[in-house]
Amino acid sequence: MTPANLGHHALLLAWSVSLALGLLPLWAAQRSVPSGMKLARPLALVQSLLIFTSFACLLWSLGVNDFSVAYVAAHSNSTLPLYYRLAAAWGGHEGSLLLWVFILQLWTSLLVWRSPHWPADTLARVLAVLGLISFGFVSFILFTSDPFQLLAEPVSDGADLNPLLQDAGMIFHPPMLYMGYVGFAITFALAIAALLGPEPDRSWAAWARPWALAAWAFLTGGILLGSFWAYYELGWGGWWFWDAVENASFMPWLVGTALIHSLTATAQREVFKSWSVLLCIVAFSLSLLGTFLVRSGVVTSVHAFASDPARGQFILALLVIVVGGSLSLYAWRAPAWRERQGFSWFSREAALLINNLFLLVAAGSVLLGTLYPLAVEALDMGRISVGPPYFEAVFVPLMLPLLVLLGLGPMLVWKQADKPSVKRRGAQAAAISFLLTLGAALATQSSPLMTLGLLTGIWMLVCTAQLVARQVLGTTTPLSSPKRWTMRAAPRAFWGMVLAHTGMALFVMSVTLLKGLEHSQDQVLKVGNNVQLGAYQFQLTQVEPVAGPNYRAAQARVEVSRHGQVEALLFPQRRLYTVRNMPMTEAAIDRSLLRDLYVSLGEPGPDGQWAMRLQVKPFMSWIWLSCLAMACGGALAATDRRAAKPASSRAQASLQDAQGASITSSTAAA
Amino acid sequence: MMMTRHALPLACFVTLAGLLGTQLGKAPPPLPSALLNHPAPSFTAPQLDRTKAVFTPQTMQGQVWLLNVWASWCASCREEHPLLLDIQQRHGIAIVGLSYEDEAQQGASWLDAQGNPYTSTPQDPDGRIGMELGVYGVPETFVVDKQGRIRMRHAGPLTPEAWQQTILPLIKELAHG
Numbered sequence: 001m002t003p004a005n006l007g008h009h010a011l012l013l014a015w016s017v018s019l020a021l022g023l024l025p026l027w028a029a030q031r032s033v034p035s036g037m038k039l040a041r042p043l044a045l046v047q048s049l050l051i052f053t054s055f056a057c058l059l060w061s062l063g064v065n066d067f068s069v070a071y072v073a074a075h076s077n078s079t080l081p082l083y084y085r086l087a088a089a090w091g092g093h094e095g096s097l098l099l100w101v102f103i104l105q106l107w108t109s110l111l112v113w114r115s116p117h118w119p120a121d122t123l124a125r126v127l128a129v130l131g132l133i134s135f136g137f138v139s140f141i142l143f144t145s146d147p148f149q150l151l152a153e154p155v156s157d158g159a160d161l162n163p164l165l166q167d168a169g170m171i172f173h174p175p176m177l178y179m180g181y182v183g184f185a186i187t188f189a190l191a192i193a194a195l196l197g198p199e200p201d202r203s204w205a206a207w208a209r210p211w212a213l214a215a216w217a218f219l220t221g222g223i224l225l226g227s228f229w230a231y232y233e234l235g236w237g238g239w240w241f242w243d244a245v246e247n248a249s250f251m252p253w254l255v256g257t258a259l260i261h262s263l264t265a266t267a268q269r270e271v272f273k274s275w276s277v278l279l280c281i282v283a284f285s286l287s288l289l290g291t292f293l294v295r296s297g298v299v300t301s302v303h304a305f306a307s308d309p310a311r312g313q314f315i316l317a318l319l320v321i322v323v324g325g326s327l328s329l330y331a332w333r334a335p336a337w338r339e340r341q342g343f344s345w346f347s348r349e350a351a352l353l354i355n356n357l358f359l360l361v362a363a364g365s366v367l368l369g370t371l372y373p374l375a376v377e378a379l380d381m382g383r384i385s386v387g388p389p390y391f392e393a394v395f396v397p398l399m400l401p402l403l404v405l406l407g408l409g410p411m412l413v414w415k416q417a418d419k420p421s422v423k424r425r426g427a428q429a430a431a432i433s434f435l436l437t438l439g440a441a442l443a444t445q446s447s448p449l450m451t452l453g454l455l456t457g458i459w460m461l462v463c464t465a466q467l468v469a470r471q472v473l474g475t476t477t478p479l480s481s482p483k484r485w486t487m488r489a490a491p492r493a494f495w496g497m498v499l500a501h502t503g504m505a506l507f508v509m510s511v512t513l514l515k516g517l518e519h520s521q522d523q524v525l526k527v528g529n530n531v532q533l534g535a536y537q538f539q540l541t542q543v544e545p546v547a548g549p550n551y552r553a554a555q556a557r558v559e560v561s562r563h564g565q566v567e568a569l570l571f572p573q574r575r576l577y578t579v580r581n582m583p584m585t586e587a588a589i590d591r592s593l594l595r596d597l598y599v600s601l602g603e604p605g606p607d608g609q610w611a612m613r614l615q616v617k618p619f620m621s622w623i624w625l626s627c628l629a630m631a632c633g634g635a636l637a638a639t640d641r642r643a644a645k646p647a648s649s650r651a652q653a654s655l656q657d658a659q660g661a662s663i664t665s666s667t668a669a670a
Numbered sequence: 671m672m673m674t675r676h677a678l679p680l681a682c683f684v685t686l687a688g689l690l691g692t693q694l695g696k697a698p699p700p701l702p703s704a705l706l707n708h709p710a711p712s713f714t715a716p717q718l719d720r721t722k723a724v725f726t727p728q729t730m731q732g733q734v735w736l737l738n739v740w741a742s743w744c745a746s747c748r749e750e751h752p753l754l755l756d757i758q759q760r761h762g763i764a765i766v767g768l769s770y771e772d773e774a775q776q777g778a779s780w781l782d783a784q785g786n787p788y789t790s791t792p793q794d795p796d797g798r799i800g801m802e803l804g805v806y807g808v809p810e811t812f813v814v815d816k817q818g819r820i821r822m823r824h825a826g827p828l829t830p831e832a833w834q835q836t837i838l839p840l841i842k843e844l845a846h847g
Contacts, residue, residue, distance in 0.1 A: 278679060285683075320687050324680070331677035371689070583745055603743055606775050 004069045007057025008148040011098075014050035015138045021047055021131030025124035030196065037124035041112050044127045047134060048105035055102040058089050058147055068154035071095060071147040077160035077579055079550045087171040088161045094147035096174060100291060101137045103175065103182045104130065111186060111211075118207060125193035126186070133185055136318050144311045160550070160579035169229030177222030177249060181287035183215025184252060187259065188284035191277045192326060195333045200273050205266035208280065210638045212263055213496070216256040217634030223249050224627040235585035235600045237520065237615045239623065242391040247370045248290035254363035255283045258356045260634070264493075265352045269414055271341050272349075274334040275356070281330060285323040286363070292319070293370075344416045351409035358402040365394045403456050403508060406501060407463030429466050433459040446516055453512030460505035468498055496637025503629030510622035519616045522602075524609050531614055536597065537561050538614045551575045553586070556610060558599050560590065572601040572612075596620040705820045710737070710812070711802040715792035718769055718778050725766070725792035727818055734844045735764040737812040738788070739800060741772040742780035744808040750827035751784050757833065758787035763841060766790045770808050771797045813837060815844045 021043040028036020058071070062085045067073045075095065076088040090096040108130050115123055141147070190208045194200040226249065231239040240246065259279040266276045292315050343349040369390050407429065411422050437455040440446070446454065471490050519533045525540045532538075542557040553575040560568045568590035575584045587600040595618045602611030705711070714726045738754060740747040758765055767788035769777040774793060781791070794800055803812070813822040822840055824832060 274676065282679070316687065316691055323683055324687065327680040327683050331680045334676045371686070583748065603776075605773075606779060 002066065002068075003057040003060040003064075004066060004148040004150065007054045007061070008146070010050045010054040010057065011138060011142060011148070014047050014054065015135065015142060017043060017047040017050060018131045018135040018138060022128050022135050024128075025131075026128035026196075029121045029124040029128070032121070034120065037120045040124040040127040044108050044112050044131065047131065048109045051101055051105040051134075051138075055089070055098055058095060058098060059086050061148075062086055062088055065158070067156065067158055068150055069147075070149045070151045073151055073155050073158045075158065075161055077158040077550070079579070080161060080166070081549065083171060084161055084166050087165070090174045091161050091165050091170075092147075094141065094145040094149075096178075097137065097141050097145055098147050099175065100178055100182060101134060101141065103178045104134055104137070104185060106179075107182055107186055108134075115207070121197055122190075122193050122204075122207075125196055126189040129189035129192045130185060133189075133322070136322065140314050140318060144314050160577070163551070163575070163577040163584050166577075167229065167233050169225055169233060173222060173225040173229055176218060176225055178291075180215050180217075180219025180222045180256075181249075181252065181291055183211065183218055184256065184280075184284040184287045186211040187215070187280040188326070191280035192329065194277055195326070195329045199337050200266070200277060202267055202270045205263045205270075205273075205276060208276070209260065209263045209267055210640070212256065212260050212280075212283075213634050213638035216253070216260055217631045217638060219249065219253050219256060220627060220631040220634060223253060224624060224631065227627075228624055231620075232587055232589055235587045236613060237587070237598045237600070237617065239620075242369070242388045244293055244370050247366050248286075248293040251363050251366050251370075252283050252286040252290055254359050254366070255279060255286055258359040258363075259283050260637075261352050261355050261359075265349055269341050269343070269349060271339060271343065272353070272356075273339065274330075274337050277334065278330060279356075281323070281326045285319075285326075286367075288319060288322060341415075343414070346412065346417050346419060346422075348409065348412040348414050348417070351405060351412050355402060355405055355409065358398060358405075362395060362398045362402075365398065366391065369394070400452075400456065403460060403504070406504060407460045410467050410497070410501075411463070425466060429459065429462045433462045436462070444513065444517065450512055450516040453516075454509060457505050457507075457509030457512060460501060460508065464498055464501045464505065492640035493637045496633045496635075496640065498633070499636060500630045500633025503626045503631075503633060506622055506626035506629065510619040510626060513619045514617060514623065517618045520613065521615075522611070522613050524605055524611050526607070526609050533614055534616050535562050536567070536616055538599065540610065540612070543608075543610060546573070548575070550579060551577045551584075554601065554604065556599075556601050556612070558588070558612075558614075560597050560599075568597050570597065570599045572599045574601045574604075591621055593621055594618065705804060706823070707819055707821065709818050710814050710820050711799070713792070713799045713802065715794060715799060718774055718781065718791040718793060722790065725790045727814070730764065730766070730814065731818055732816055733764060734816060734841050735766060735789075735814050736841075737766050737768060737803075737814055739768045739770045739803070739805050739808055739810045739812075741770045741808050742776045743772065746827040747809045748784065750809055750829075751787070753828050753830060753833065754787040755785050761838075761841075764789045766792065768799060768803075769793045769795075770800050770805065771795065811837075813840055813844070 021040065025037050025040035025043070028034075028039070061069050061072050062076050063082065065072070065076065065078045065085070071092060071094050072088075075092040076085050080088070088095070090099045108127070111126070111130075118126075187208050190204065190211070194204055223246075226246070227239050230241070231237065259276065262272050262276045262279055265272050408422075408426060411417075411425050433455060436458045437451060440454050440458070441451045444450070471494065521531060521533055523529075523531050525531065527540055527542060530537055530539045537560070539559045539561070540556060541559050544555055544557075546553050546555045553573040555571055555573045558570040558572065559566055560570060570588035570590055572588040573586040575586055577584060585600050585602065587598060589599075590597040595616055598613075598615040598617055600613045602613065604610055710727050712727055714724050716724050736757075754765060757763060765788050767790070769791055772793075772795065774795070777791070777793070781788075792799070797805075803810075809827055811824045811828055812820050815821050821844060822837065824837065828837075
C-alpha cells in the first residue's frame with residue numbers, strides 16, 4: 001500500500017467517523033442520554049487520529065517525490081529542498097483543504113484535552129458540531145478535491161512549486177492563518193451548543209473566551225506573517241494592499257476583535273448574550289468565506305470556478321448549510337433569551353458596545369468593498385474594481401473614534417462609572433498626550449494629518465500607561481515587594497490587554513510615521529551611478545550572475561551610505577526559475593529599528609542599465625513588532641486560567657443532570 | 671419586533687448567498703469586449719522593425735489574424751510567448767504584436783532574445799491604441815476576421831486549453847466562412 005493509498009483510505013474512514021460524531025452525541029444530548037454523550041470524546045479522538053494519518057501520508061508522498069500522485073506532480077519537484085516539498089502540502093487547493101481539516105483536528109483534540117470541567121451535554125454538542133464541520137470539509141475533499149488522486153501515467157518529475165511560495169514565510173503563514181480561521185470553529189460550536197441547549201450564561205462566555213482569544217492571536221500572527229511575506233517577497237515594498245485575499249483574513253479579525261470584547265462583558269456581567277452568540281457565528285462564517293476566497297478566488301478571479309463548477313456549487317452549498325442553518329437557529333432561539341443586567345450609558349458595558357458597533361461597521365465596509373465588484377457584475381452593470389482609495393477613505397475615519405475609545409474604555413468600570421474620576425483621568429491623559437504629540441510633531445515636522453495620527457497613537461499609549469500605573473501603584477502590596485512587579489498583581493488577561501493595546505498604539509504611530517516620512521524612487525541605473533534619497537545615498541557598484549538550486553539570477557551590489565559613511569551593502573536579485581520559466585525579483589532589505597533600506601532589481605535595459613526601485617522606510621520594523629505585541633497579548637490573555645473556570649453554579653448543576661445523581665463531589669471539583 | 675431583530679442577520683446572509691449563487695450559476699464569461707463583432711479601430715503606427723512600413727489594420731483585410739497586446743516589461747507575456755511562437759510555426763496564422771506602452775529599443779531586444787512570432791509589430795508607446803481597443807491589461811489577444819471585425823477577446827496570458835478549445839476552432843470557422 002502506497003502512502004497515497006493509505007492516506008485516501010484514512011480519509012474515507014475519518015469521513016464516516018465524523019458523521020457518527022456529528023449525529024450520535026448530538027442526538028444523545030438533545031435526549032439527555034448520558035451513554036450517547038460519552039461517545040463524543042472517543043469518536044473525536046479516533047476521527048482526529050485518522051485525519052492526522054491522512055495528512056502525514058500527504059507529507060510522506062511529497063517527501064519521497066511520489067510523482068504518481070497528481071497533487072505531488074502538480075505542486076512539487078525533485079530539485080526542491082525537502083522543507084519546500086513538505087510545505088507544498090499547502091501550496092495547492094487540495095492540499096490546503098486537507099491542512100484545514102488537519103488543523104480542525106488539532107483544535108478538536110486540544111479541546112478534548114482541555115475541557116474536562118465542561119458539562120457533558122455542552123461538550124457533546126460542541127464536539128458533534130465540530131464533527132459535522134469536519135464531515136462537510138472531508139466530503140468536499142473526497143468528492144471534488146482529492147489530494148491523493150493518482151495520475152494515469154506517472155510523470156518523471158513534477159511541475160514545481162510556484163516560486164512565489166518558495167520562501168520561509170510561506171512555510172509558516174498558511175498554517176498560522178488557518179489556526180486562526182479554524183480556531184473560530186470552537187466558539188462557533190459553542191454558540192450552536194448554546195442555541196440547542198440551555199441559555200448561555202456567564203460560564204458559557206468564560207468557556208468561549210480563551211478559545212476566541214487563542215484563535216484571534218493566531219489570526220493576528222497569520223496576518224502579520226502574510227503581510228511580512230508580501231513585503232519582502234513581492235519585491236516592491238508594499239505591505240498591505242486591500243486585496244480580496246487580505247480582506248478575507250481581515251474581516252474575521254475585526255469580528256474576532258469584537259467577539260473577544262463582547263465575551264468579556266458577557267463573562268463578567270452576563271450582558272450581550274445573544275450578541276456574543278451572533279458574533280461567534282459571524283466570525284466563523286467569515287473565516288469560512290476567507291478560506292474559500294483564498295483558496296478558490298471567488299472574487300479575485302471568478303474564472304477559477306468556471307473550470308470546475310462542481311467545486312463552486314459545493315462550496316456555496318456548504319456555506320448555505322453552515323451559515324444559513326446557524327443563523328436560522330439563531331433567529332428561532334435567541335429571541336427567547338432575556339438580558340437580566342442593566343447598565344448606564346457611562347459604563348464599561350456601553351464602551352464595549354460602541355467598540356463592537358464600530359468594529360462591525362468596519363468589517364461590513366470591508367465586506368462591501370470586497371464583494372461590491374461581484375454585486376455590480378451580478379446586476380449586469382459591467383465590471384469594476386474597488387481599490388485602496390475606497391478602503392482608506394471609509395476605513396480610517398471609522399477607526400479613529402474606536403482608537404480614541406480604546407484609551408477611554410478601560411478607565412470606565414462596569415455598570416456605572418464615576419464621572420468626576422474618569423474626567424480627571426481623561427484630562428490628565430489628554431494633557432500629557434497633547435504635550436508629547438507637540439514634541440513629536442515638531443521633531444518630525446509633520447503634516448496636520450500625520451499629527452492627528454501621532455496624537456491618536458500617543459493617546460492610546462498614555463492611557464494604557466496610566467492604567468498600568470494605577471494597577472501597580474493601586475494595589476496594597478508594598479512597592480518593595482518583588483510580588484508587586486510580577487504578573488500576579490493582576491490577572492493575565494489584564495496584562496494581555498495592556499500588551500495588545502500597546503501594540504495597537506505603536507502600530508498606529510509607526511504606520512503614521514512610515515506614511516509621512518518614507519521615500520521611494522524608481523531609477524534606471526548603470527554600474528557606478530548614484531541616487532540620493534533623503535539622507536541616504538545609493539550606489540550601484542556591480543551586477544553579476546549567480547546560480548541557485550532551481551533558478552538563475554542576476555545579482556546587484558548596492559552600497560548605501562549616509563553622510564559619506566557606508567551604512568549597508570545590499571544584494572537584490574532578479575531570478576529566473578528554470579522549471580516554470582518564471583522571472584521573480586528578490587528584494588534586498590537592510591533592517592534596523594529606525595528604518596528599512598529596501599532595494600529591488602527590475603528588468604535589465606540596453607547598455608548595462610538596470611531598472612531599480614530604491615526605498616527608505618522609517619519605522620517599518622515597528623509595524624511588525626506592534627502586531628507581534630497584539631498577537632502575544634491575545635495569547636497571554638488566552639492562557640488566563642481564572643477566566644476559563646466556571647463562574648456560576650449552572651455548570652455543575654447541568655453536569656450532575658447529565659451524568660446522573662451518582663456523581664461524587666470530587667469529580668465535580670476536578 | 672424581537673423576532674425580526676434576530677432574523678436580520680439571516681436576511682443579510684440570504685441576500686449575500688443569492689448574490690454568490692447567481693454568479694456561480696452562470697459561469698461568468700471571460701471579459702467581453704465592447705468591440706465584439708465591431709470593426710477593429712483603425713490606426714496607423716510605426717513598427718518596432720524600422721525597416722518595415724507603418725502598420726494599419728486595413729492591410730490585414732481578407733485574412734483571419736490575431737492581435738496580441740504585449741510589452742517587454744510584462745512577466746505574463748513571457749509566459750505565453752512560447753505558445754505564440756508555436757502557433758505561428760505550426761499554423762502559420764498571422765499574429766500582429768502591439769508593443770504596448772514600451773520603449774522601442776527594449777521591445778526589439780526582448781523579441782531578439784525570446785524569438786519573434788509576429789508578422790508586424792506596431793508600436794503604441796503611450797497606450798492610445800490600447801485605449802481604443804479597450805485593453806484592461808497586458809497580455810491580451812483579439813481574434814480579427816476577414817472583414818476586419820473583432821470576433822473574440824482573450825484577457826490574460828493565452829493558455830494551451832484556451833487555444834485548443836476556443837480560439838483555434840473559431841479561427842478555423844472564420845477562415846472557412
